[in-house]
Amino acid sequence: MAEPRFLIIADGAFGPETSKTADCAIRYVPERVAAVLDSTAAGRTAQDILGFGGSIPVVGTMEDGLALAPTALLIGIAPRGGRLPDEWRGWVATAIDHGLDIWSGLHTLIGDDPELAGRARAKGVRIFDLRRPPDILPVSNGRARQADALVVLTVGTDCNTGKMTAQLELLRGLEARGLRTRFVPTGQTGILIAGWGIAVDAVAADFIGGAVEQMVVEAAKDAEVVLVEGQGSLIHPGYSGVTLGLLHGSCPAAMILCHKVSRRLIGEYHKGTAWIEIPPLADVVRLYEEAAGWVHPSRVIGVALNTYDLPERTAAAAVARAARETGLPATDPVRFGSGPLVEAVAQAAARRRAAGSATPE
């Protein structure tokens, strides 16, 4: 099928930390983005708002968006709980009436909404619910530990720290070095970009591990390195279950720890509910290695920082400090390049090759 050209809805929320799906689409597949709808930022560009994305325009109304000839509507935010705001249903209906396909990563599956689904059928447009889980999934029993590839999982001090971005940057860097590498998407945005995957936060809880296990085993069939998109954080009370299921289901030999430098409290971007302080990075490294080891041994081999909201010098100092505190290669892969992480993963892959075993070192 032809590539979609998206009108992305991010009304009232288009910004570097509030519209993750929109932002990542603009960063990684900008050629598919016609415009962003945010009535509070109409007339500006993606570059103005995000610092990247060039001249992609922000429009203030559906009418202005439709005038740019999009072929699909993309819900560009992932609100806490993942439900469709009531006022957005009207926009979805309008988009359907204008013949646009609907792409959504919400927990509320738009294809299950009788009115919207019926309208889509009548109009002959498709609804892609990126979070719709497969009908049948296995329970994990640790099969991924036997996958014949170096499995690398990104883990985080919190949600929304750059776990998917770090893997996409690593993917690019490892492929450039000639390593056969595959990216395993586990969330709606990764699925949108890669065109396959399972949103593990939407599967019935018994199958978190089984969902990622199945994908890792599949991806390892034709890759030397498998990069698994991490989710949540072991220290976030809302998402730690997903994080541990992903960790134990994917049996990574190596982890990359992702951290947003300016964040002090877990989940502080959800106003008013944050109360857990993010521990020192070296403690978080130990915590992930210990939790992984309950099922399969794993080491953190690098740190990916997110510093987009800090001045250049502060960011560089944070990278140096993270490397010193953890004794690991560190970088902001978007700002300073993924070099140190690519090197760390390539070395782990080489050690694994040399050892002829499924586990590095």
Added chain:
Amino acid sequence: MAEPRFLIIADGAFGPETSKTADCAIRYVPERVAAVLDSTAAGRTAQDILGFGGSIPVVGTMEDGLALAPTALLIGIAPRGGRLPDEWRGWVATAIDHGLDIWSGLHTLIGDDPELAGRARAKGVRIFDLRRPPDILPVSNGRARQADALVVLTVGTDCNTGKMTAQLELLRGLEARGLRTRFVPTGQTGILIAGWGIAVDAVAADFIGGAVEQMVVEAAKDAEVVLVEGQGSLIHPGYSGVTLGLLHGSCPAAMILCHKVSRRLIGEYHKGTAWIEIPPLADVVRLYEEAAGWVHPSRVIGVALNTYDLPERTAAAAVARAARETGLPATDPVRFGSGPLVEAVAQAAARRRAAGSATPE
């Protein structure tokens, strides 16, 4: 509504470790059980098979079961993955045709099966899917830590170690001591027995913590002690996500560690897939306390052993060894009574009262 009288299906699987839902119904609500259907054990009694349950008969055919005038069919096993075996669909259909309600704890929701649901509607019988999640659930943000009650969670070295049973025995013991106590069911069997609850392993993974948080906050409104049914194990690759979500969502001040003494490998009752050795109990205690502490501090205050398959002297020795190795009160609450655990919880509740705080000690 009138209490149901169950014909319980456990064909080929009725036994002390293979038909958990059936067994627990027989232990805790025997007055609701008319018969068990297992063609491999026809003519015997629950007492013969389980060592409890008295004269409840095992029948070999649906016809023999229906002759005992049940008012409902209960699916009495929880197979790995929780799906309805194809050959059982016929029995469900027959039961519906005979006017029986259907109670099921499978992940496959029987009410969503168009043929069976249609047949039930036509016949005017009800389908109770114990694992059906509520439509709307919150994401946990740790609200349960502020609940005004002593929250006690059972945790385990593995699945199927007696986490629900320990809580039901504690409930009885604490109520007998006059403590206002509530049981929070988190799995299909607990829900069957208590008549309310949410099967946290069936909710979309993002909402594991939020589901139990909501129940704990509700239960704490009129109780001094809230006993939360635990699930899975932090060291089981298939279920660790559910376990951690439950731990962080319920914010227990105290935990009871449950262990089946004769088990050596995690999940060994699922033949051929087991490979993780169960660590020493003292290590498992530390592991749970550490994982809880990432969000909210908690202590293991007692050990509940499951020794049903061991001789009396071996069982007593195992209890003594567990107490010595962990430095904690230990018992098999079914075999030797829940006294030591009731005492430990009552003391924790008293310390909490004395401190006027939400955390014991």
